[in-house]
Amino acid sequence: MLRRDFFKQAALIAGSAAVGSTTVDADTTTHPVDNRKVADIAFPQKRPLITYSDRPPLLETPREVFANPITPNDLFFVRWHMPMIPTYINPHYFSIKIDGEVEKPVKITVDSLKDDFEPVEITSVLQCGGNSRSAFHPTPGGIQWGPGAMGCAKWKGARLKDVLAKAGLKKGAAWIKFHGLEKPVYTKTDGFVRALELDKLHDKIIIAYEMNGEALPYLNGFPVRLILPGFYSDSWVKMLSNITVTGTKPKLHFMDHAYRVPDNECECETPDNLAAKTKPIEEMNVNSLIGYPTSGIQVKQGAKLIVRGVAFDGGHGIAKVEISTDGGTSWQKATLDDGTQGSYAYRSFRHTLMPKQAGTLSIMARATNTKGETQPFAEEVKWNRGGYKYNGIDEVTVEVIS
Amino acid sequence: MRKQMVTAVIAAVLITSLGAEENKAEIQKGIKMPYMAFPMKQGKGMYSTKGKCNMCHSWGYVLNQGPQSKAFWRKKVIKMIDVFQAPIKNEDIDEVVEYLYKNYGNGKEN
Known part of the structure; x- marks a missing residue:
């Protein structure tokens, strides 16, 4: 299939909102399903979001939110694993119990976390490993997320190390x-238990009690959650209540069977030839998303169109974001923000276009990090059974009217 | 006119002060989770499947896996039993798998 034909087809698919309505002929990666509608019902402390499940709550952030580098708390995506979530926690009685291979088991209250430890602030992206899973074919198991199972917030808390x-x-x-x-x-x-190798502990890992200057919303883990900048969200445990130190690698369903990719160079496999060895998904790969415009809107010919979006990786930092309006043949550098939010945050980009011709206009964005790693075209993203780590070049299609 | 304006100002003040108290009040009270209906496709085994799956999670969690093969649905059902202790008896597995595949299948056995 020619690239141009491919994109036409991909654009058609992107326009359809029904879950799993993929009619792609071959087993090729496409763009993830785009523009799903938000639900009529708002969840507590949230505006209406794209809703896949109410129990456990699974909520996706709509694309237009990513026109800005900070994701507001009430628009931040939500993903829980277990159906029983406390709907009431008294932060004055809540504590984190620390036990196992420690000298002295302790219980740390939220007040103690705030008063007895040096507060640390970090702006960091929180992204589900299965973000954009709906791009993969054949359809891997798991929620068929569009591109909004992510967000970026300013977190404040105490260092896990401390x-x-x-x-x-x-x-x-x-x-x-x-x-x-x-x-x-x-x-x-088995509950949702995650584990981190002590060797991977660093100063940026915090237990957060604030998100964008407020208490965390319940659905994002009130009163405290773990923040692992640069890593996918699978270990960012919410409502963190127990920390147990062990001498050996614990056997855990959610570590040993979930959130893993093939342990090979391309982190890929085929349904007929699954990789024998797998590894945890851990560090996020380079990625970007256009927040504005969204697909399907109309813009005026000859009028300024300011493309806006966000780019990020696992903490190496974004070197450049490029925009293409000819299906990926030529690229122009977008303007990046000053980067003061740090290398774990969204780097916002903007690029001004002046559509000259009426008709359909495709806009693509491609990020490259400081290591020189760049995003592949959507159809070049290799398959894995869990549908993890999609990072295909993003594309939106608008209609230019004369 | 003047009276209307005064009322508007009072209302605005009330709303603002409610906003400031909101976070605290919500933490004291906790949250109330909404229920969302995810309609199931009508078919043989629907009620039986509904009862078994909805014990633990919404139907949305199932249908948003996308259309899948018969082998996929069988593996999922068995995982639900083995890993998550779903109360599905051995003799009922086929009925659940058939319902899922017939209504949420991709036409492929494997």
Whole structure:
């Protein structure tokens, strides 16, 4: 298939909002499903969002929100694993219990977290590993997210390292397990527990009690959640209530079977030849999204059209974002913001276009990080069974009217 | 006219002060989660499947997996039993898988 034909087809698919209504002939990666409508019902502390499930709540942020580098709390995406989520927490009684391979098990309250530790602020992207999963074909299992299972907020909290020091790590400590208050229906079931190798602990990992200057919304993990800048959100445990230090790698369903990609150079495989070895998804790859314009809108011929969006990676930093209006043949550099929010934050970009011809106009955005890693075209993104780490070049299609 | 303006000002003041108290009040009260209906496709095994899956999660969680093969749905059902202790008896697995595949299938066995 010629690239041009491919994009025409991809644009058609992008325009259809029904979940899973993919009629692509071959098993080729496309753009993720775009422009799904927000629900009629708003969830607590949220504006109406694209809603895949109410129990557990699975909410996606609409594309236009990504015209700005900070995602407001009430528009921030939501993804829980377990159906039982506390709907009331008294922050004065809540505490994080730290035990296991520590000198002295401790309980740390939210007030103690705020008063007894040096506060740290970091602006960081929080992205689901399965963001844009609907781009992959054949359809991998999991929620068929569009591109909005992500957001970027300014988080404030205490360093995990400092909090662990309060309990004192024993010599044999090697792994840190995290558990929040979400619960399965059956008590026998494994909860959503994640673990981090102690070697990977660094100063930027914090336990946050503030998100964009406010208490975290319940659905984003009130009163505290783990922040792992640069990593996909699978370990950003919400309503963090237990930290257990272990000497050996714990056996956990959500570590051993979920959020993994093939352990090979391309992190890819085919349905007929699945990779034997897998590894955790961990660091985010370079990615970008156009927040404005969105597909399907009409713009005036000869009038300024300011393309806006966000770019990010796993913390190396964005070097450039380029825009193409000819299907990826030629590229023009977009203007980046001053980067003062740091390399874990969205780097916002803007680029002014002046559409000369009436008709359909395709706008693509491609980010490159400081390591020289760049986004592939959507159809070049290789498949994996979990539908993780999609980072295809984004494209929106608008209609230029004379 | 003047009276209307005064009323508007009072209303604005009330709204502002409510806004300031909002965060605190919400934390004290907690939140109330809405219910959203995700209609199921009518078909043989619908009620049985509904009862089994909805014990733990919404129907949205199922239908938003996208259309899948029969083998996929079977694997999912077995995972729900083995990993998440779903109360689905061995003799009921086929009925659930058939319903899922017939109504949310991609036409492929594997």
